[in-house]
Amino acid sequence: VTVIEGLPYRVFVAEDAAPMVAQLAAQTxxxxxxxxxxxxxxRAAPVREALQGSGVQVAGELAVNAGERRKTLxxxxxxxxxxxxxxxxxxxxxxxxxxxxLTDCAGFAAxxxxxxxxxxxxxxxxxxxxxxxxxxxxxxxxxxxxNLVGAFWDPAAVVCDLAALRTLPRKQRATGMAEIIKxxxxxxxxxxxxxxxxxxxxxxxxxxxxxxxxxxAIVAQDPREHGPRAALNLGHTIGHALEAAxxxxxxxxxAVSVGLRAAGLLALAEGVWSRAEHARVLRSLVKCKLPxxxxxSVEAVVAALAHDKKRVxxxxxxxxxxRVGEVRTEVGVALARAREAVERCAASPGPDExxx
Ligand SMILES: NC(=O)c1ccc[n+]([C@@H]2O[C@H](COP(=O)([O-])OP(=O)(O)OC[C@H]3O[C@@H](n4cnc5c(N)ncnc54)[C@H](O)[C@@H]3O)[C@@H](O)[C@H]2O)c1
Ligand SMILES: [Zn+2]
Numbered sequence: 542v543t544v545i546e547g548l549p550y551r552v553f554v555a556e557d558a559a560p561m562v563a564q565l566a567a568q569t570x571x572x573x574x575x576x577x578x579x580x581x582x583x584r585a586a587p588v589r590e591a592l593q594g595s596g597v598q599v600a601g602e603l604a605v606n607a608g609e610r611r612k613t614l615x616x617x618x619x620x621x622x623x624x625x626x627x628x629x630x631x632x633x634x635x636x637x638x639x640x641x642x643l644t645d646c647a648g649f650a651a652x653x654x655x656x657x658x659x660x661x662x663x664x665x666x667x668x669x670x671x672x673x674x675x676x677x678x679x680x681x682x683x684x685x686x687x688n689l690v691g692a693f694w695d696p697a698a699v700v701c702d703l704a705a706l707r708t709l710p711r712k713q714r715a716t717g718m719a720e721i722i723k724x725x726x727x728x729x730x731x732x733x734x735x736x737x738x739x740x741x742x743x744x745x746x747x748x749x750x751x752x753x754x755x756x757x758a759i760v761a762q763d764p765r766e767h768g769p770r771a772a773l774n775l776g777h778t779i780g781h782a783l784e785a786a787x788x789x790x791x792x793x794x795x796a797v798s799v800g801l802r803a804a805g806l807l808a809l810a811e812g813v814w815s816r817a818e819h820a821r822v823l824r825s826l827v828k829c830k831l832p833x834x835x836x837x838s839v840e841a842v843v844a845a846l847a848h849d850k851k852r853v854x855x856x857x858x859x860x861x862x863x864r865v866g867e868v869r870t871e872v873g874v875a876l877a878r879a880r881e882a883v884e885r886c887a888a889s890p891g892p893d894e895x896x897x
Contacts, residue, residue: 542554542555542561543746545750545753545757548675548695548757548761550698551698551699552699552701552753553698553699553700553701554670554701554703554749554750554753555700555701555702556703556746558638558700558701558705559588560591562588562591562636562700563588563592563594563595563597565661565697566595566597566636566661567596569634570632571633571634572600572634573592573597573633573635574600574601574602574627574629574634574635574636575588575599575602575636575638576602576605576620576623576639576647577602577603577605577638578604578605578640578642578643580708581705582604584638584663584665584704585602585604588638600628601623601627601629605619605620605643607639607640607642607643608642609642609789611642612645612646613646613681617646617650617681618650620646620647621653624650629654629655631655631658633659634659634660634661634697635658635660635661636660636661637651637663638665638702639663639664639665639669640664640665640668640713641664641668641672641673641674644669644679645678645680645681646679648677648696649679649680649691649692651679651694652679652692652694653692657694660696661697661698661699662674662696662699663700663702664699664702665702666706666717667714667717667720667721667744667749668713668716669701670701670749670753671717671720671721671749671752671756674701675699675753676764676770677693678691679691680692703745703746712792712794715741715792715794715795715831716793716794716795717744718741718744718829719797719826719831721736721743721748721751722736722798722826722829722831723775724752724755724756725755725866726775726801726822726865727773728759729752729754729755730865731751732752733865735747736825736829737824737828740825741828741829741830756773759772759773768871769870771858771860771870771871772860772868772870774860775804775862776800776804777797777860778804778846778849778851778857778858779799779800779842779846779879779882780796780798780800781800781845781849782842782846783796783835784796785848786837786838786841786844786845787837791837795831798826798832799832799834799835801822801826802822802823802833802834802890803879803882804860804862805819805823806882806886807872807879808861808863810878810881810882813863813869814862814863814864816896818864820895820896821865822865823890823894823895824895834886834890835887836887839884839887842883843876846879846883855875855876855877856873856875856876857873857874857875858870858872858873859879860872
């Protein structure tokens, strides 16, 4: 078990989360409410057994269908009402086993119930481990947009369950790789180099720990997202616009991958990033079989960009890479420039972009 320090709570990366979760739950002293994504019922089972083995009272269990379409106010209220039905009180601990949609929704339910009870996410996807479960942002989607309702509500701890990754679908692994590459560019050159060398074979305990450390370090600087935390949005501005333009048919990881190329192109245009490093990023994405071009309508992507929360007049705020392991936030980029990058990313990179 590895421990990552730096936040008011600890982040553990364990092969099997169960014993650590039981130990932490025993320390809190209250009864436990266990909510999990049905798809990982086989990972919730050892958690339940370990809790019972340590004499922790499990007040109730709730299996839910997770996924973005269930990350709703209704989904969160379902958890809250279940907490009421099992007489959960202020000392109860809500343990949530699942991916980012489940931990976002359960964390939000924990924030609301009795004005906030303790909760402990056990992420079971790479994205959950290196991103969603760390940082205290909880919330749900509205029909009008993603993550429009939520709260900052820190967990008691985070326990990543590496064993869960064995059943993780290929698409979710690919998304995880895109986030790990992003983490490397944002703050860990050695992590980036390992992916550059080994491609998807780099996915494992080591890279997940390293990427989680990058997230912890940035959240520690800016727990309530007033500034520096924006670094984590590298590749996500154009990435989100691509997802929206595709009607959310494009996978998040694919969108981030193309978004990383687009951010690189913008950084090249700004003169803050080198061709050699841009080529390294592209080759690493390709090596992981991530896409570096899209087939969405440029107009639709630009329209989605124009709706970006960070737009000020005809200017957007971007995170741009400056070198592998370092980014610059809050770079003003004219919408027209962003459009050019989106247009270029509609075609595969030529030798000019791929060569060292
Ligand atoms: N709170 C934050 O700071 C933050 C940060 C980044 C992303 N997010 C959120 O995270 C969500 C995406 O998370 P995600 O990619 O984990 O999605 P997810 O929870 O929908 O999981 C992806 C899919 O994999 C399944 N699954 C989960 N673990 C599995 C396992 N071990 N084996 C087999 N199947 C498994 C799920 O049922 C689902 O179908 C988005 O809603 C996003 O907004 C939140
Ligand atoms: Zn992401």
